[in-house]
Amino acid sequence: MNKTFTILKREYLSRVRKKSFVVMTLLGPLLMASLMIVPVYIAQVSDSVYDIAIVDDTRLFYTEFTDANNVRFINLNVDIDLAIELLKEEKFDAVLHIPTTAFHAPSTLRLFSQKAINMNAKLYVENILKNEFESMKLAHAGIDAEILRATETKISIQAIRLLRDGHEQTDYPEVSMAVGLFSGILIYFFVFLFGSQVMRGVMEEKTNRIVEIIVSSVKPFQLMMGKILGIALVGLTQFSIWIILTFAIITTVQAAMPETFRFTPPEQIYTAGSQALNPAELQERMQQVQQHNTAAGQVMESLSAINLPVMILSFIFYFLGGYLLYAALFAAIGAAVDNEADTQQFMLPITIPMVFSIIMAQMVMNNPFGPVAWWLSIIPFTSPIIMMVRIPFGVPVMDILISASVLIAGFLATTWIAARIYRTGILMYGKKVSYKEIWKWLKFSS
Amino acid sequence: MDYIFRAEEVSKKYDKHQALTNVSIEVPQSGIFGLLGPNGAGKTTLIRIINQIIAPDTGNLFFNGQKLNPEHIKEIGYLPEERGLYKKMKVGEQAMYLARLKDVNHKEAKVLLRYWFEKFDLMPWWDRKVEELSKGMQQKVQFIVTVLHRPRLLIFDEPFSGFDPININLLKDEIMNLKNQGTSIIFSTHNMSSVEELCDHIVLINKSEKILGGKLEDIRKSHSSQIFSLTISGQKSESDRLFEPVAELLEEKPQRDGAKDIRVKIREGSSANDLIRHILPQADLHSFHEELPTMNDVFIKTVTGKYPHERKSQSDQQGIKNKVSEIN
Numbered sequence: 001m002n003k004t005f006t007i008l009k010r011e012y013l014s015r016v017r018k019k020s021f022v023v024m025t026l027l028g029p030l031l032m033a034s035l036m037i038v039p040v041y042i043a044q045v046s047d048s049v050y051d052i053a054i055v056d057d058t059r060l061f062y063t064e065f066t067d068a069n070n071v072r073f074i075n076l077n078v079d080i081d082l083a084i085e086l087l088k089e090e091k092f093d094a095v096l097h098i099p100t101t102a103f104h105a106p107s108t109l110r111l112f113s114q115k116a117i118n119m120n121a122k123l124y125v126e127n128i129l130k131n132e133f134e135s136m137k138l139a140h141a142g143i144d145a146e147i148l149r150a151t152e153t154k155i156s157i158q159a160i161r162l163l164r165d166g167h168e169q170t171d172y173p174e175v176s177m178a179v180g181l182f183s184g185i186l187i188y189f190f191v192f193l194f195g196s197q198v199m200r201g202v203m204e205e206k207t208n209r210i211v212e213i214i215v216s217s218v219k220p221f222q223l224m225m226g227k228i229l230g231i232a233l234v235g236l237t238q239f240s241i242w243i244i245l246t247f248a249i250i251t252t253v254q255a256a257m258p259e260t261f262r263f264t265p266p267e268q269i270y271t272a273g274s275q276a277l278n279p280a281e282l283q284e285r286m287q288q289v290q291q292h293n294t295a296a297g298q299v300m301e302s303l304s305a306i307n308l309p310v311m312i313l314s315f316i317f318y319f320l321g322g323y324l325l326y327a328a329l330f331a332a333i334g335a336a337v338d339n340e341a342d343t344q345q346f347m348l349p350i351t352i353p354m355v356f357s358i359i360m361a362q363m364v365m366n367n368p369f370g371p372v373a374w375w376l377s378i379i380p381f382t383s384p385i386i387m388m389v390r391i392p393f394g395v396p397v398m399d400i401l402i403s404a405s406v407l408i409a410g411f412l413a414t415t416w417i418a419a420r421i422y423r424t425g426i427l428m429y430g431k432k433v434s435y436k437e438i439w440k441w442l443k444f445s446s
Numbered sequence: 447m448d449y450i451f452r453a454e455e456v457s458k459k460y461d462k463h464q465a466l467t468n469v470s471i472e473v474p475q476s477g478i479f480g481l482l483g484p485n486g487a488g489k490t491t492l493i494r495i496i497n498q499i500i501a502p503d504t505g506n507l508f509f510n511g512q513k514l515n516p517e518h519i520k521e522i523g524y525l526p527e528e529r530g531l532y533k534k535m536k537v538g539e540q541a542m543y544l545a546r547l548k549d550v551n552h553k554e555a556k557v558l559l560r561y562w563f564e565k566f567d568l569m570p571w572w573d574r575k576v577e578e579l580s581k582g583m584q585q586k587v588q589f590i591v592t593v594l595h596r597p598r599l600l601i602f603d604e605p606f607s608g609f610d611p612i613n614i615n616l617l618k619d620e621i622m623n624l625k626n627q628g629t630s631i632i633f634s635t636h637n638m639s640s641v642e643e644l645c646d647h648i649v650l651i652n653k654s655e656k657i658l659g660g661k662l663e664d665i666r667k668s669h670s671s672q673i674f675s676l677t678i679s680g681q682k683s684e685s686d687r688l689f690e691p692v693a694e695l696l697e698e699k700p701q702r703d704g705a706k707d708i709r710v711k712i713r714e715g716s717s718a719n720d721l722i723r724h725i726l727p728q729a730d731l732h733s734f735h736e737e738l739p740t741m742n743d744v745f746i747k748t749v750t751g752k753y754p755h756e757r758k759s760q761s762d763q764q765g766i767k768n769k770v771s772e773i774n
Contacts, residue, residue, distance in 0.1 A: 003547055003549075006543070006546045006547060007547075010543050014532075014534070014535060204532075205532075208530035208531070208532070208533065209526070209528040209529050209530035210529070210530045210531055210532060212524075212526035212528055212529055212530075213524070213525075213526060213529055213530075213531075213544065213588065213591070213592075214544075214547065215497075215499050216497045216499060216519070216522070216524040216526070217519060217520075217544070217547040217548050218547055220499075427494070427499070427500075429528070440461050
């Protein structure tokens, strides 16, 4: 045990001291934080203004174009050819031509520009014309546009989860999905990243023959476990630093730019008192609440619905469990082959359940409590990813307990199998191994 | 005699491949024991069994009279034939690590390493990465970590490969030093001249079986090919008749002063004494000694059943006869 610790220490320190580790550890949180901050920031900062000249041959619509955030309209009462000439002189960015035929044949509408068309501007223009054409047609048909507008209803049901303690909690299935999928992918990524580090480490020891020296002092099993646990610790270190730094960065940015990331606690819309309100008042109140929250604030609010400590703890557990399960197999592969190229054929059985989990994650998200989701979150080869996808939806404790025990049993089993392949493989050189060969190694007594 | 290590009837089979068949060896205390054999004979398997890296299928193993157990690992030092180091790790750090794995405590390891590093002029390289070292220097580091924990039994598998002649001598001196300090050494090699130079006892393994074993000198004697070299002068008859019927002339080389260097092979039924008695009345005998087979010869003879010179000696003999007739 003492020697396993000595090995673990070396494996850990030699990796943590590497430049690549330091760079990854510092860059990771920057990337993650910027993933959350940059989109919000960009949404706030307006783009450069896009000037569109309107040549309206019908003289019916040009007044309807109101300037928006980054689109400005200029009414040109000139011939289209002249407008195009002006466009070539870069007086504006684009020319919208509404020919007289436009109303009956909208496909004759044209938007000219010298550079690539700004998609947003195009959509904005299309939207205005659509509304105008529609209301004109309604007027033709004798229908009052106002009445029609009043009948339009936007429905967005608020999902409320009744917690066991009687509290209500606003549910955001979209956020649960995103968080679950993100954690699942992160586990996939971590297991592969650190699992292949185990494999490469074993291969390094085998190809440079230091393993011969080491196994004369320690048991192969100690060497293998020292390596696997040392690298697990590297992973945990990296993950912890990422979490801490990401939070630190986000908090700092939030504090530095409070306006952009304003977040007010969610207001209970449906309260005892609100039943008494009439629909108009209720509508008003809802709008108030919605206007109150910025986009970023909403993201923050919905994130608060996720039980973060539970997510982090279960992430650590499933990362460790999944990693240990697969790392032992990675170690066995590293021991069985002589060079990186030969690893391919043995990697397949490891890759398939992992990739399968990621593919199935979509299905599990749509029905997180169905039998497929349940079984996949119990089977140890898929459970680390699938369970992480399910947990944000609130998984019964019993399921987690079963899944966790099966996962522990699973990695004990793979470690046992891997150890048998490992101890034969590390001392076997210059032999191209096959699955048949490995099967024989499994049956050897030491 | 005291034995540091004994193996009794050890067998090991890998799948369909028989690696060792009832091999027994006795490694005496404080001597150098040569473990010889062609590639694939089972030497490495035997060494791995001694190191408890693998277990034999059958047979008993004793270290210093006790049944071999994991406690003995720290009493053994092993320098494998295929050996390496972590290339990206610093030399000193790596040596410390390997010493720690042998249960040498931190403080002691530091003192011992300093002693050895200074002896081998490696001190300036302590904080350098292994990949910056020459191959010879890496081998020195490996040698140091093998002997550092003062094991009672050392196992060297082809220790001289990768060394230049100067360092080979340095290493040989160290090995002899260790032997004189009472360390027992198992020495596995294909280099028969170093076997002759260093080993006291040998065992020869071929195709998983022990085919020869014992004291080096005894073995060479028992493999005597009855070939003698002598220098004579003033002979009373022609050389090819001179030795009949006791011995057969193999080679004749006249020297400047009229004496001749001669190689003869004693015929069956005669002895060296008979040969001397036979020559003395007919010539002046200046020197006489037996040509003992080299370990190389013994090795090849035992493994292939033929002496290396026997195959070519027939044509050689023809050449000599032609030469003799020319002189006549």
